[in-house]
Amino acid sequence: MVAESLAEWWHESARDLPWRFGRATPWGVLVSEVMSQQTQMSRVVPYWQAWMERWPDAAALADASKADVITAWGRLGYPRRALRLQECARMVADDYHDDLPRTYDELVALPGIGDYTASAVMSFAYGERIAVIDTNIRRVLSRVFLGAESRGGAASPAERALANRVLPEDSAARCRGFDRPSVVWNQSVMELGAVICTAKSPLCEQCPVAAECMFLANGRPGLGERRTRPHQRFRGTDRQVRGLVLNALRGLPDGRIAIDRKDIEALWSDHIQLDKCIASLDDDGLIEMLPDGSVRLPC
């Protein structure tokens, strides 16, 4: 019943994202999922389109320079994702003849691909029946079927069991991959969590499964009371400083490659923290430290 309501809602009002409805290759779907890790879809769309035009497949991305990859990642955030995506592309190109593997175990073994992304590719790119578990799906399933908010931290065994229990069967083999019930279920539950069943202020009056939702029936207990993740500040942290350094390097005009020590020091007054961040960026392979104290993007 919930599945039918959601499927109808999905076909009426799913956002027309460019990698949906069979318009992207499996590699393109994987790129969209990696870009979407902790980043809103609306911000991902233009980056994904430019990225796929420039590097249409894993082999193309594998041949790019690190500096180009980091620069093209732009302000999507968490730039280590960009390097891991290129490492992933190299493994796909070298070890799988540029053909993305089709099993969960092979996908989850790739750099930057965890449980969520591997499951999402299996479902959305290959049409396989598999429970996809992300923050949206955890919140929606917990609300609709348990009548309570999901807890922070990693997905619990109980949440995984619930996701597997309510995942529809794909009995109609005639359906095309992305029209299979399990795939529509995964996509529509996630979409509902993104646009209707949001964390802070869910739009229950617009919800297609409001009549069957235990959370709404219970009077939405503890709404917005418990975060899905531990709170992380940003201002003044290493993440902000790392971002300042990388942004300065990304913004260099053509022809200029490095930033000298004096200009680096102008980015952040606490030079102890600054040096710590430069060292960590170097460790991550996001920058290179030169003997004269200047820094540059890696080749």
Next chain:
DNA sequence: ATCCGGTTAC
């Protein structure tokens, strides 16, 4: 349990 960006929405 922590670290890792940057933007958006409230």
Next chain:
DNA sequence: GTAACAGGAT
């Protein structure tokens, strides 16, 4: 100002 965001690696 702050929580939240299609997570992953350590």
